[in-house]
Amino acid sequence: MLNVNSITKVFDPGLVSEKVALNRLNLTMAEGDFITIIGGNGAGKSSLLNAIAGKFFCDAGTISIAGNDITAFPEFKRAQWIGRVFQDPMMGTASNMTIEENLSIAIRRGKNRTLNWGIGKGEKELFYDQLRQLDLGLEERPRAKVGQLSGGQRQALTLLMATIRKPKLLLLDEHTAALDPSTGRKVLELTNKLVSEENLTALMVTHNMRDALAFGNRTIMMHEGRIIADIRADEKKRMEVDDLIALFEKSSKSALANDRMLLG
Amino acid sequence: MLEIIGNAVSLGILWAVLAIGVYVTYRMLDIADLSCEGVFPLGAAITARFISQGGDPFLACLLSILGGGLAGAVTGIMHTRLKIPILLSGILSMTGLYSINLRVLGKANISLLRIPTMYSKFQGVSGVGSSAATFAVGLAAVTLIVVILWWFFNTELGYSLRATGNNVNMIRAMGVDTDTMFMIGLIISNALIGLGGALIAQKQSYADIGMGTGTIVIALASVIIGEVLFGRNSVLQHMISVFLGSIVYRIIISLILEIDFTVPLFGRSFEIAVEPTDLKLFTAILVAAALSLPVLSKRIQARRALSARGEPKEEGAADAKR
Numbered sequence: 001m002l003n004v005n006s007i008t009k010v011f012d013p014g015l016v017s018e019k020v021a022l023n024r025l026n027l028t029m030a031e032g033d034f035i036t037i038i039g040g041n042g043a044g045k046s047s048l049l050n051a052i053a054g055k056f057f058c059d060a061g062t063i064s065i066a067g068n069d070i071t072a073f074p075e076f077k078r079a080q081w082i083g084r085v086f087q088d089p090m091m092g093t094a095s096n097m098t099i100e101e102n103l104s105i106a107i108r109r110g111k112n113r114t115l116n117w118g119i120g121k122g123e124k125e126l127f128y129d130q131l132r133q134l135d136l137g138l139e140e141r142p143r144a145k146v147g148q149l150s151g152g153q154r155q156a157l158t159l160l161m162a163t164i165r166k167p168k169l170l171l172l173d174e175h176t177a178a179l180d181p182s183t184g185r186k187v188l189e190l191t192n193k194l195v196s197e198e199n200l201t202a203l204m205v206t207h208n209m210r211d212a213l214a215f216g217n218r219t220i221m222m223h224e225g226r227i228i229a230d231i232r233a234d235e236k237k238r239m240e241v242d243d244l245i246a247l248f249e250k251s252s253k254s255a256l257a258n259d260r261m262l263l264g
Numbered sequence: 265m266l267e268i269i270g271n272a273v274s275l276g277i278l279w280a281v282l283a284i285g286v287y288v289t290y291r292m293l294d295i296a297d298l299s300c301e302g303v304f305p306l307g308a309a310i311t312a313r314f315i316s317q318g319g320d321p322f323l324a325c326l327l328s329i330l331g332g333g334l335a336g337a338v339t340g341i342m343h344t345r346l347k348i349p350i351l352l353s354g355i356l357s358m359t360g361l362y363s364i365n366l367r368v369l370g371k372a373n374i375s376l377l378r379i380p381t382m383y384s385k386f387q388g389v390s391g392v393g394s395s396a397a398t399f400a401v402g403l404a405a406v407t408l409i410v411v412i413l414w415w416f417f418n419t420e421l422g423y424s425l426r427a428t429g430n431n432v433n434m435i436r437a438m439g440v441d442t443d444t445m446f447m448i449g450l451i452i453s454n455a456l457i458g459l460g461g462a463l464i465a466q467k468q469s470y471a472d473i474g475m476g477t478g479t480i481v482i483a484l485a486s487v488i489i490g491e492v493l494f495g496r497n498s499v500l501q502h503m504i505s506v507f508l509g510s511i512v513y514r515i516i517i518s519l520i521l522e523i524d525f526t527v528p529l530f531g532r533s534f535e536i537a538v539e540p541t542d543l544k545l546f547t548a549i550l551v552a553a554a555l556s557l558p559v560l561s562k563r564i565q566a567r568r569a570l571s572a573r574g575e576p577k578e579e580g581a582a583d584a585k586r
Contacts, residue, residue, distance in 0.1 A: 053437070079439030092437070094430040097423070105423050110439035113420040161438075 001201045002029040002169055007051055007061030009225075021047035022058065023225035029169075029203070034195050036212040037205045038244075039222035045205045048222070049171045052203070054078040066168045080110025083162030085155065085175040092158030095147030099138055099157065102146055103127045106161035130160055134190065152183035156190055163194050170195065170202040177207060188215070209241045219244075223252040265522075272518040274395055276511030277402035278463045279482065283490075283510040284409055284503060285332075285456030286483035291502065292417070293429040293449040298354030298480055299339045302361025303332045303454045305476040307461025309368040312471030316374050321382045325462045332458020333451045335361060340450040344443035358476075365473055373472040381466035398467060405463065409456065410503050416452075417499045425449055426499075478544045481551050486510035488554040517543055 004027040011019045021044050029035065037045050051058055052065075054075035062071045065081045086092050093102050104119045107126075124142065131139035134156050138149075146154060155175060162170060172191065176184035192215055195202050206212050212219050219236055221229040221244075228251040231239060282304060289297040307328035314324040335357060342353040366372070380388075387397040416422045427435040428445035436442055457479075465471040490509020496502040521543075525536045538546070 074441075076436045076439050076441045079437055082437075084437045086433070091431070091433050094427040094434055096430045097426060101423055101426075104420075105427055105435065105438050105440075108420060108438070113424045113440065115416075115419045115421055118418050118420050118423040 001031045001033070001066060002027070002052070002203075003062075003064045004028070004048075004052065005062045005064075007058040007063065009047060009051060009056065009058050020225050022051060024061070025226055027220070027227060029201055031201055032199050033218055034200070034202045034216035035204070035218045035220055036216045037203060037220050037222060038207070038209060038212045038248075043222040044225040045222050046173055047225070049084075049173050049203060049205060052078075052169070053082055053084055053171055081168040082171060083109070083165075083167030083169070084171045085158050085162050085173070087174040087177050089151040089154040089158070089178055092161065093146045093154055096145060098143045098145055099131070099149075100124065100127050100142040102157065102161060103130070103164060106164050109165050109167075130164060134160060150183075152179050152187060155179060155183075155187050159187065159191060159194065163198060163200065166198055166200070168201065170200050172202060172204040174205050174207060191215075209244050213239055213241065213244065221248055221251065223248075228252055268518050268522065269515055270395055272514040273511050274398040274402060275467070276514035277399065277406055277507075278467055279460065279486065279514065280402075280406050280507040280510035281409060281463055282457055282460030282479060283483045283486035283506050284406070284413070285453045285460060286480065287487050287503065287506045288413070288449055288453040288456065290484065290487060291429070292426055293446060293453075295350045295429075295446070296354070296480075297336075297339060297350060297450060297453060299335060299357035299361070299450075299454060300354070300457050300480045300483065301476040301478075302358035302365065303335045303457045303476075304461040304464075304479045305365050305471065305473060306335060306361055306368065307332050307458030308465035308471035308475055309365045309374075309461075309473075310458070311462035311465050312374040312376055313368055313370065315376055315379055315381065315466070321380065321385060321466060324466075325382070325459055328458040328462035329455045330458075332461070333455035335458070336450040336452070336454025337447065339454070340447040343450070344446050362473070365476075369471060369473060373470055376466065376469040376471075379469075381469070382463075383466060402463065405459070406507055409459075410500075410507065413452075413503060414500050421448070478547065481544070481547050482513070485547050485551050485554070486513045488551065489513055489516075492554065492557075517546075520546065 004025060006024045006026055007022050008020075008024055009022040011017070011021055019042075023044075025044070025048065027048075037048070039045050050056060052063060054070070054073060054077075058071070062069060064070060065078075068081070070078050070081075084092070094105070100119060104123060107123065127142060128139045131142070136153055136156060138144075138153065138157065146157065149157065159175070175191070176187050179187060188211065191204070194200065202216070204216065213236065217233055217236070219231045220227050221231070229247055282300075286297075286300055289295050310328045310331045311321070311324040314327055315321050339353045339357045342348045342356060343350050348356070382401050383394065383397045386392075386401050387394060390397070390400070392400070417426060424435060424440045425445045425448060427438075428440065428442045429449075432442050435445070461475075464475075486509040487506050488509070489512050490505035490507070491502070493512060494501070494505035494508050496505055520538050521540065523538070525538070527534045527536055
């Protein structure tokens with residue numbers, strides 16, 4: 001499904017602030033894989049997601065998705081295969097537009113926009129059904145501006161928008177980190193439900209080790225722009241948070257100085 | 265007095281075309297496009313030159329629309345393809361257009377006195393007075409524009425354009441080329457501004473190389489006055505507010521010109537008769553005041569919250585709920 005082949009990205013090359021974000025990184029995902037990504041700050045987790053989404057072009061390496069080489073594709077062209085949810089709840093929706101207008105944009109992800117009405121025949125009913133699944137009461141006010149919603153509601157809506165047209169790949173970049181714990185939990189459960197019901201292929205960055213182990217069928221650990229561990233099905237099921245920390249310290253040859261990663 | 269207001273209303277209707285054009289970039293795309301100051305006289309110049317040589321005044325408007333759209337495309341190419349910041353792209357267009365406008369006019373100004381315009385033609389057909397003709401033609405033009413824009417902003421393409429002004433991140437993630445959206449928006453906006461120039465040139469029966477100065481501020485004043493007085497809940501309401509804002513602005517301006525102010529200063533009183541040349545200063549102050557309103561109201565709120573410390577804040581309560 002996804003094939004990331006030896007990609008490298010250096011930010012600010014030649015400057016004092018030079019930073020190797022991705023270092024000859026390889027990753028292959030099969031259809032239906034749900035991978036959680038963990039790693040310290042600056043390990044390159046978000047950079048990996050941004051490289052796949054086309055936020056920037058890589059200095060070297062290739063990326064292909066569903067058999068298409070997308071290495072040279074700009075961000076908007078990759079959107080036909082990729083659904084995304086960002087860390088910042090403000091980033092995934094248009095706040096001045098209504099819930100149904102946002103969903104209408106989402107259901108046309110990757111398609112050519114025409115002069116047909118923005119909300120097509122039968123779509124209002126479809127949106128109603130989809131919104132009801134979120135269990136937030138949003139289906140009763142499709143004409144409310146998204147800016148009036150809370151962070152959690154917006155993130156749930158963004159999740160629906162990313163998946164309403166089934167993506168080949170779903171990218172989740174710490175999408176619950178900016179929410180309060182109980183809302184974050186709800187959004188995470190919703191994520192899990194959507195991914196398993198639709199059998200989505202998904203990459204989820206998280207800071208929470210327990211979540212990383214609890215969700216998905218694979219966990220990858222990143223350090224200094226590389227994948228230092230790839231924990232699969234059975235091994236993952238047996239693993240505890242302490243094992244994960246031990247593995248990290250062994251693989252990265254550095255102690256976990258990041259409290260945020262341990263908590264939860 | 266009634267006549268003054270009547271004139272102000274019909275002028276306001278004509279200037280609303282400019283205001284709605286600026287609204288498209290300023291509010292829908294969230295960019296400040298200064299090419300307006302060159303495109304407005306471009307529209308006027310094209311129309312004046314064309315009519316003065318015996319051209320049809322309606323066809324003249326069409327040419328002004330095309331000219332404006334073309335200028336918008338040039339600004340758009342500078343901004344999207346050459347990555348020149350929008351403010352600078354607009355200034356470059358505006359500066360370049362000064363020379364082009366002089367070429368189009370052939371001299372510093374063209375008078376259209378005793379030359380048939382849309383308004384005089386309409387008067388001839390309908391038999392109404394001059395100010396009623398302005399009113400009718402202007403209202404027809406604005407209604408047509410608002411209806412077409414309302415339709416456009418509710419199409420798939422229109423949704424994408426609105427989302428581009430709202431959140432580039434989101435709309436790119438949804439597969440829309442934001443550069444194309446900026447191009448479309450700039451073309452529509454400047455086509456309307458060109459038409460605005462054409463309507464005003466025919467109304468005042470002349471086109472002048474200097475008539476673009478301050479148009480962006482006039483348009484912003486109309487947009488902001490409209491929003492404050494009439495709201496902006498939906499796209500349609502927003503456009504109608506801008507239209508009404510333009511009329512209110514003209515009424516304010518004409519009243520200010522009528523009134524002599526007495527300003528007490530240092531224990532003496534100064535008589536100030538506002539001259540038409542003072543209006544640009546007044547408009548600039550008005551827009552600066554309106555634009556600073558959000559900051560000022562936030563400060564006032566903060567001060568209130570500070571003095572009412574101890575009581576539960578509404579905002580915090582709403583956050584905790586979710």
